[in-house]
Amino acid sequence: MTNAHDLEFPVQNLMEVTERPEIVFVKGDGAYLTDHRGKRYLDFVQGWAVTCLGHCPPVVGEALAAQARELITPSPAFYNEPSLRLAGMIAAHSRFQRVFFTNSGAEANEGAIKLARKWGRRFKGGAYEIITFDHAFHGRTLATMSASGKPGWDTMFAPQVDGFPKATLNDIASVEARISARTAAVMLEPVQGEAGVLPATVEFLRELRALTRRHHCLMIVDEVQTGVGRTGTLWAYEHFARTAAEAPDIMTLGKGLGGGVPLAALCATEDVSVFEHGEQGGTFNGSPLMTAVGGAVLTKILEPGFLPGVVDAGNYLGAQLSAVVRDLDLSHERGWGLLRALALGADFAGRVVTYARDELHKHPGWDDMGLLLNAPRPDTIRFMPPLNVTRGEIDRMTEGLRIAIDAAR
Numbered sequence: 001m002t003n004a005h006d007l008e009f010p011v012q013n014l015m016e017v018t019e020r021p022e023i024v025f026v027k028g029d030g031a032y033l034t035d036h037r038g039k040r041y042l043d044f045v046q047g048w049a050v051t052c053l054g055h056c057p058p059v060v061g062e063a064l065a066a067q068a069r070e071l072i073t074p075s076p077a078f079y080n081e082p083s084l085r086l087a088g089m090i091a092a093h094s095r096f097q098r099v100f101f102t103n104s105g106a107e108a109n110e111g112a113i114k115l116a117r118k119w120g121r122r123f124k125g126g127a128y129e130i131i132t133f134d135h136a137f138h139g140r141t142l143a144t145m146s147a148s149g150k151p152g153w154d155t156m157f158a159p160q161v162d163g164f165p166k167a168t169l170n171d172i173a174s175v176e177a178r179i180s181a182r183t184a185a186v187m188l189e190p191v192q193g194e195a196g197v198l199p200a201t202v203e204f205l206r207e208l209r210a211l212t213r214r215h216h217c218l219m220i221v222d223e224v225q226t227g228v229g230r231t232g233t234l235w236a237y238e239h240f241a242r243t244a245a246e247a248p249d250i251m252t253l254g255k256g257l258g259g260g261v262p263l264a265a266l267c268a269t270e271d272v273s274v275f276e277h278g279e280q281g282g283t284f285n286g287s288p289l290m291t292a293v294g295g296a297v298l299t300k301i302l303e304p305g306f307l308p309g310v311v312d313a314g315n316y317l318g319a320q321l322s323a324v325v326r327d328l329d330l331s332h333e334r335g336w337g338l339l340r341a342l343a344l345g346a347d348f349a350g351r352v353v354t355y356a357r358d359e360l361h362k363h364p365g366w367d368d369m370g371l372l373l374n375a376p377r378p379d380t381i382r383f384m385p386p387l388n389v390t391r392g393e394i395d396r397m398t399e400g401l402r403i404a405i406d407a408a409r
């Protein structure tokens with residue numbers, strides 16, 4: 001429980017849903033955050049892969065301000081220009097012709113689940129099951145918790161939503177064993193993020209696509225964390241889908257799509273977009289304010305040279321982490337693009353995160369500066385820098401990481 005008296009800000013009126021350090025952030029710029037005491041932090045978490053252009057990039061501020069002066073929302077019952085433009089951009093640069101905007105990744109996945117069930121009812125004799133994977137993370141609504149593969153999550157608020165048999169990532173036989181006439185879809189993250197950055201193999205993803213086609217099931221990719229350039233391609237499914245036949249039927253987006261503002265999306269091919277009027281909607285969905293920001297962010301990411309820059313930075317980060325593994329005798333590094341993880345080989349990741357944040361400033365060169373890292377597992381540190389991170393920032397992070405690992409073990 002946070003002790004409010006140690007802070008200059010009262011915290012007792014927020015619901016306690018997670019343990020938070022006694023820091024209140026007041027400013028962000030690029031790869032850095034500043035807290036209420038004026039201490040700066042190099043941030044390799046970026047709101048959990050959300051602020052993909054760094055904190056407070058001018059392009060986001062300008063799009064918000066300009067749109068707020070024109071039209072904030074006319075209600076989702078009417079068309080608005082920014083949402084039409086952003087849906088058009090996503091369609092032009094992906095395999096999906098139809099987009100439904102949402103406010104969070106969980107809501108996009110909840111929509112994907114509904115769409116797959118609707119499709120199953122119409123085209124597959126009432127099939128409703130969606131095969132998902134152990135350790136998967138799809139969100140915190142009742143259905144997406146049930147779809148997630150975190151132990152205990154499908155019964156935490158029982159009775160929850162059933163119909164999510166679990167398979168094992170990269171084990172095609174485990175999926176085959178669960179496919180039946182009841183199966184409407186298979187849903188997965190191309191790289192399991194919250195599980196600790198565990199990539200599906202390209203071979204597995206291709207086999208899975210072929211299997212779902214043979215059994216007349218949909219393939220849903222949850223790209224809430226991997227989409228919008230994070231893995232070095234615009235969408236992670238591009239790593240395995242060479243042709244339209246290999247592409248998934250449904251993709252969900254979130255996090256980076258809004259560059260920090262609440263914006264997510266459910267994207268589907270034309271033939272799978274089977275919602276009828278009244279079956280999907282929401283007060284804030286596809287508001288011009290948020291979709292104008294999404295349009296500005298996507299425009300930036302589609303600029304020539306941006307995605308090659310992500311690939312380059314990802315390779316550089318991977319090489320720096322490999323050097324840390326070698327020098328400090330750790331287990332290994334892994335990941336795609338700028339979604340990477342360092343496997344320590346022992347359970348002290350939490351201590352590394354705390355040390356980097358709270359103690360690094362005691363070391364020469366880190367005066368009044370901390371480093372923000374994330375530990376999705378006790379033995380794993382995850383890196384989600386801004387997609388425009390510089391080599392200098394990666395070097396500085398690596399230097400701080402080495403100090404924190406040395407101190408923490």
Ligand code: PLP
Pocket residue numbers: 048103104105106107109137138139140189193194222223224225254255264
């Ligand atoms: N899906 C994936 C792969 C995620 O990583 C997350 C969040 O971490 C979600 C869904 C849920 O998104 P949100 O927190 O925006 O509801």
